Amino acid sequence: MEFRYLGNSGLKISEITYGNWITHGSQVENDTATACVRAALDAGITSFDTADAYANTAAETVLGEALKGERRESLEIFTKVYWPTGPGGHNDSGLSRKHILESINGSLRRLQTDYVDLYQAHRYDTETPLEETMLAFADVVRAGKALYIGVSEWTAEQIRTGHALAQELGVHLVSSQPQYSMLWRVIEPEVEPTCRELGLSQIVWSPIAQGVLTGKYLPGQAPPAGSRATDEKSGAAFIERWMRDDVLARVQDLKPVADDAGLSLAQLAVAWVLQNDNVAAALVGASRPEQVHENVEAAGVRLEPELMTRIDDVLGDLVERDPAQTARNAPAGRPT
Numbered sequence: 001m002e003f004r005y006l007g008n009s010g011l012k013i014s015e016i017t018y019g020n021w022i023t024h025g026s027q028v029e030n031d032t033a034t035a036c037v038r039a040a041l042d043a044g045i046t047s048f049d050t051a052d053a054y055a056n057t058a059a060e061t062v063l064g065e066a067l068k069g070e071r072r073e074s075l076e077i078f079t080k081v082y083w084p085t086g087p088g089g090h091n092d093s094g095l096s097r098k099h100i101l102e103s104i105n106g107s108l109r110r111l112q113t114d115y116v117d118l119y120q121a122h123r124y125d126t127e128t129p130l131e132e133t134m135l136a137f138a139d140v141v142r143a144g145k146a147l148y149i150g151v152s153e154w155t156a157e158q159i160r161t162g163h164a165l166a167q168e169l170g171v172h173l174v175s176s177q178p179q180y181s182m183l184w185r186v187i188e189p190e191v192e193p194t195c196r197e198l199g200l201s202q203i204v205w206s207p208i209a210q211g212v213l214t215g216k217y218l219p220g221q222a223p224p225a226g227s228r229a230t231d232e233k234s235g236a237a238f239i240e241r242w243m244r245d246d247v248l249a250r251v252q253d254l255k256p257v258a259d260d261a262g263l264s265l266a267q268l269a270v271a272w273v274l275q276n277d278n279v280a281a282a283l284v285g286a287s288r289p290e291q292v293h294e295n296v297e298a299a300g301v302r303l304e305p306e307l308m309t310r311i312d313d314v315l316g317d318l319v320e321r322d323p324a325q326t327a328r329n330a331p332a333g334r335p336t
Contacts, residue, residue: 001016017049033062047281052085053085076118080122081103096125097135104116115144121162133162138166173200177203182319185320210238211239217251218252219252263298266295274301
């Protein structure tokens with residue numbers, strides 16, 4: 001495993017970070033989830049990302065149990081706040097002071113820790129003044145309940161404004177967590193340059209495009225039984241945009257590139273995002289330990305420029321690059 005600094009902070013995180021979106025508390029049984037976490041630890045992963053909304057708080061509970069007994073100082077634990085939790089009442093979502101301060105306490109209880117290393121705004125809250133949100137985050141940091149703060153799927157303008165407020169309040173806004181993969185590059189024109197300027201890193205989710213870049217989905221064929229594309233409870237809606245024959249055929253065309261790099265398609269996809277030096281970590285999940293072992297082989301891999309060019313040539317105009325997609329996919333109002 002290799003480690004990278006998170007933004008301009010002194011915190012190092014494992015460049016392969018284990019994320020438990022979708023899987024823990026929903027897609028896989030708890031013993032399997034624990035086995036995946038153990039596999040991550042055995043592979044040298046020290047950073048773990050979750051959120052209170054995953055499986056309506058169950059994912060945090062599962063992760064807390066799986067990490068119990070580990071030396072806390074040797075781990076970096078991240079969680080997030082924004083999406084509805086609990087019964088979904090009128091104050092059970094968003095980034096109000098009330099929801100943030102209540103949510104951090106619940107997250108710490110479920111994760112069985114006194115603090116998280118990174119506390120992230122899971123989306124931008126259009127219904128709460130940003131000053132209120134950032135002051136609440138600053139108070140969480142000053143109370144010792146989080147060491148750093150970050151955001152997820154914020155636009156470049158939102159990041160710039162949030163960073164300015166964080167500086168005024170004397171807290172470290174160090175990260176952005178966007179979707180990023182060979183197929184989805186919408187952060188490159190605006191979000192990434194802004195983050196470079198301000199000293200934020202990317203912790204990217206879905207580097208394998210919800211499994212499409214593994215090559216297991218074939219054009220003209222039904223998805224494999226039990227795969228994410230067939231499971232309405234575990235992200236089928238997220239993968240739907242890529243389940244087109246033209247996309248799946250181009251992914252198969254990447255196999256010679258992966259072979260020449262000595263990698264599987266999944267490893268090539270993870271290695272590709274890590275070529276970007278503004279990416280501190282690629283988030284990878286797993287429904288079985290074998291997937292963890294495969295993905296960590298992408299750590300430390302350096303792809304030759306010629307291979308990067310070949311990837312671009314294969315994918316061509318299928319790549320989504322429009323920076324407006326970040327705002328377009330954001331919730332218009334606080335969810336309930």
